[in-house]
Amino acid sequence: MQQINQNMFEDIIFEIEKSHGCNITKSEVVIYLEALERNIKYIKKRLDQNHIYNFIEHGERIFQPTLELSIAAGCPHNEALFNAYAARIHDIGKNLVSRYILNKYTPLIDNEREELRKHVFYGTNFVFTFPELSKIVKHHHEWYNGKGYPDKLKNETIPLGSRIIAITECWDAMTFKRHYSIPKSTDEAKKELKDYAGIQFDPKIVELLRIRAEYPASTEDESLNSLFRSNS
Numbered sequence: 001m002q003q004i005n006q007n008m009f010e011d012i013i014f015e016i017e018k019s020h021g022c023n024i025t026k027s028e029v030v031i032y033l034e035a036l037e038r039n040i041k042y043i044k045k046r047l048d049q050n051h052i053y054n055f056i057e058h059g060e061r062i063f064q065p066t067l068e069l070s071i072a073a074g075c076p077h078n079e080a081l082f083n084a085y086a087a088r089i090h091d092i093g094k095n096l097v098s099r100y101i102l103n104k105y106t107p108l109i110d111n112e113r114e115e116l117r118k119h120v121f122y123g124t125n126f127v128f129t130f131p132e133l134s135k136i137v138k139h140h141h142e143w144y145n146g147k148g149y150p151d152k153l154k155n156e157t158i159p160l161g162s163r164i165i166a167i168t169e170c171w172d173a174m175t176f177k178r179h180y181s182i183p184k185s186t187d188e189a190k191k192e193l194k195d196y197a198g199i200q201f202d203p204k205i206v207e208l209l210r211i212r213a214e215y216p217a218s219t220e221d222e223s224l225n226s227l228f229r230s231n232s
């Protein structure tokens with residue numbers, strides 16, 4: 001997992017304390033994060049590592065971009081952190097989907113597609129003790145136009161974290177090189193995000209990415225800005 005730097009961690013603690021008053025202490029925040037980390041490690045230990053599509057590494061890769069994009073979108077640091085953790089485990093429910101379906105190269109038939117879609121509920125169940133995360137995991141396949149699943153949520157009724165993960169995870173799925181598929185170029189992936197802005201993706205977040213790609217802010221934004229950097 002990419003590391004949260006110390007300053008950011010302090011900021012997160014500060015934000016959580018501010019929004020929760022005296023109810024949450026620094027040590028409780030640490031306990032919360034450690035519990036979450038343990039939970040994720042426990043789940044990962046039980047996972048079948050032989051899936052061709054490695055949804056664990058896919059989640060790890062989008063932790064940092066999701067964290068940074070959340071902050072860029074104006075989330076307080078504590079919310080940004082929850083979004084990033086949710087990104088890490090968003091597809092963890094795929095562990096309960098049959099390998100035949102996950103590894104199938106040809107298009108899925110209806111009942112297979114239904115089974116695959118259940119991964120959002122399986123994932124929600126994995127992290128039910130962390131309600132901040134389970135809600136985001138459950139809705140990461142909703143579409144901005146209301147045509148996604150599981151609840152056909154629309155526009156801003158979709159949790160912001162889920163809207164952000166929809167973009168970061170799609171970017172990773174499009175551009176990451178796998179031995180069984182040819183990745184899209186950066187330009188092709190950018191076009192895909194743009195074409196589906198307002199349909200699948202929140203157009204404001206797609207636009208935010210475009211602006212930041214044009215005007216990179218600082219070296220701290222490296223991993224986010226790399227989303228739009230040329231591959232060549």
Ligand SMILES: [Fe+2]
Pocket residue numbers: 090091119140141
């Ligand atoms: Fe998913």
